[in-house]
Amino acid sequence: MKGQHRFINRRTKVVIWTVILAIVLIFVYMFGILIPDEAVAGSFLNAKLPPSWEHFFGTDALGRDLFMRTLKGLSVSMTVGIAASLIGAVIAVFVGIVAATGSQYADAFVNWIIDLVMSVPHTILIILISFAFGRGLKGLLIGIAATHWCSLARLIRGEVLQLRAEQYVAVSRKLGKSGGWVLMHHLLPHLVPQFFVGLILMFPHAILHEASISFLGFGLPPEQPAIGIILSESMRYLSTGMWWSAVLPGLVLVMIVLLVDRMGEYLRAIIDPYSAQQ
């Protein structure tokens, strides 16, 4: 970069992109929340309409506008995604720190639990947990959170183990600081990037799982306009030629997931100390 006067450097560009993505996502989310229930009310007069200017995504078999329903479903999915990945990330940090700072037995136990949870396919585990907690939003949240903390917990454990071996931590102890003080002032601040990046990269997983579990009928109740519900309803009418009711909402879901994933990658590029200096 020496001698080269670029108006915008790479970091600034990444920051701008991240902000744009965040704004888009927030806009979709707010829009979904603000849509009144009347907008997604059924009307048999305009049932099974293909996409047009009036109904961007067409209407479903009950005459509900699919565009509005998709947006509303997205905001529901995003709520589930945010809540579940937040819970998962907090569990991960807690468990990771316990494993790295506790006794050897605690460490072995945590690793065993992580292996156990990771060895069972997520979808099956979420279905079981969600079913046990009475389905609905609560069951889904607990199911997704309980299966997605593992890899982040491993990452945090490794990070804490590495940090604890640092000389400045040993110096801090010799200067009379307690273990708790060291944890709060030396260790936790270093975990912030891992926490946020882990959180955001967990988010698309959570959304996809929410959709797939709802699609299979073990998640959200059918009256809720979630993407999974829309897709599972559309299956019934696919053979009648209503391609739009499956393709368009599905496409939007994939788009949102990709957007969030990209944002996570960008965010990592910004705050990860290994790449933040570029």
Add this chain to the structure above:
Amino acid sequence: MSLEAKNIYFRYNKKQSWILENCTLSVEKGECLAVFAPSGYGKTTLAMLLSGYLKPVEGQILLENKPLPKKGVCPVQLICQHPEKAVNPRWRMKQVLEESGTLHKDVLGAFGIERAWLDRFPRELSGGELQRFCVARALMSGADYLICDEISTMLDVITQAQIWKVVLAEAAKRNMGIVAITHNKNLAQRIATRIIDLSHSV
């Protein structure tokens, strides 16, 4: 009133041979002991043992005939060879210094630490500048003994002289004991009241 190592044995794991075998030395308060040895003779290990970072496999480290305290500010402070590893890279230098107590202006002045440096991050300072912070931090903790593990090896000659001058002056003022571990025989002869050569005595 002394810091002593009594017949200490040390090795990092059981498969290794002893790094330190039956090593005994003591430092009085107000004394500057230079430990001199070529590479690989366990100088740094000795420094870490004396300051309590490592536990001897056999033998004892005694401070005034008692083992080193495990809690609270340790009266024996180690200043290490690599200052960039001994400070948290995410902290501003001011925070680093305040970890060992409130800032004293006279210490800053004595080490030639400029005010502007206090708001910088460790990576924005050179090794020599960082080492001044580490020495100042150890001095500010109110330690009775300083273990200096090659603290001036990476510094230019002028800075070396400057830092040692301050350390020795401060040690004389507070009647501190110093163990200076070094490669440099001339430096050892210049600063020490007593010299131990590990390659002969062990």
